[in-house]
Amino acid sequence: MGKLIENLADGGGECGLPHALEAMGERWSFMILRAAFNGLKHFEEMQASLGIARNILANRLGRLVATGILERQPCPDDRRKIEYRLTAKGESLLPAMIALRQWGERWGDGGLSNPVLCDRRDRQPVQRVRIHAQDGRALDWHDLTWVDQSELVSEAAE
Amino acid sequence: MGKLIENLADGGGECGLPHALEAMGERWSFMILRAAFNGLKHFEEMQASLGIARNILANRLGRLVATGILERQPCPDDRRKIEYRLTAKGESLLPAMIALRQWGERWGDGGLSNPVLCDRRDRQPVQRVRIHAQDGRALDWHDLTWVDQSELVSEAAE
DNA sequence: GTTTTAGGTTGCAACTAAAAACTCAATTGC
C-alpha cells in the first residue's frame, strides 16, 4: 500500500501530475470525492450510494485520509459513526473534478449531469472550466505553449 | 477489457464523471495524455519517456483511440511508424489535466512543474484553473451549491 | 540479405479489486 505510480516520476519534465495521481488515480477515488462534495459523510451512506465493495471503500477512505484529502472524525452524538469531511486540500480538487465531469457530460451519452453546480448567489450554473490567461482571456490548446521555467519572464506571478 | 467502472453508474444523481473515468480512470491514462500534450506522438517515444510496460501502453493507446481521445494514423514517410495525435475530444481534456497537475503542484513535494503552460501571446503562465460564475467571478466551494436541474431558472444558458 | 527499428503479442508471476461473510462495539427497542 503506497507505491502505485512511483515510476511515473517524469515523462518529459517535472510535473505535479504524478503526485496528484498518487492521491487520486485509483479507480474509485474521484467517485468518493464526488460523494463527499455531495454531502455524504458516512461509510454506509457512501457504500449504499456508490455500490462499491466495503473493503475497497474502507481502503480508499483510509488513503484519502492519509493524503489529507478527507478528515476522519468520530461523531460525538453517536460514537459508532465517523464523519469523513473534506479538508481544504480536498476542496481544492473541485476544479479538477468538475472539469472531468463537464468533459464526461460533453462527450458522454447525452444525459446532462444532475444536480448542477451553481453559484449560491444567483443559483445559476457555473461556467465551463477553462484555461485562462493572466489577463482573463479563455485559451484553447492552440493558444498555448510550454515554456521552460528558466525562460519565464518573472513578473510577480500569481 | 472494457468494463472497468460500469457500476459507478450513479451515486447520488446522474453525472458525467463515470463516463470520464471510464475513458481516463486507469492508472496511466493521464500520463499518456500529458505525453501527447507534450508533443510525443510515437509508441517508442512514449514508452521510453514514461517507462510504462509495452503491453500496457499498447492497451492504453488502443483504449484512448477507441474512446476518441487519440487518433491513430500511420505515417506516410515511414510506414512502420504510427502517429498518435490528440483529437478535439482529447484536447478538451486539457483543463482537467491542468487542474489536476496544478493541484499536485500546489500540495505536492514542493517542486514546481516544468515546463509551464503559457499563453502563446505573451509567454506568461496561465492562471490557476478555477470555477467561475456566469458573471466571471471565481468561486470557491463555499460559494457554491448543488441545484436540481428541474429547479434551474432557464436563461439562455451558455 | 542481414541487421535494426517500430509497434506490437504472448506467457507467466505478482498484485489489486469485488462479493460475501464475519467481527465488534455502540445504540435502540422492549
Place this chain on the structure above:
DNA sequence: GCAATTGAGTTTTTAGTTGCAACCTAAAAC
C-alpha cells in the same frame, strides 16, 4: 437488562489487472 440492529470496518475467497521479459512481424537501413 438483554436481544436485535446499526455503523464501520476486517477476512476470505475468487476474479481480473499489471508488469516484466521474451518473442514476433513488417518496413527501413546498410
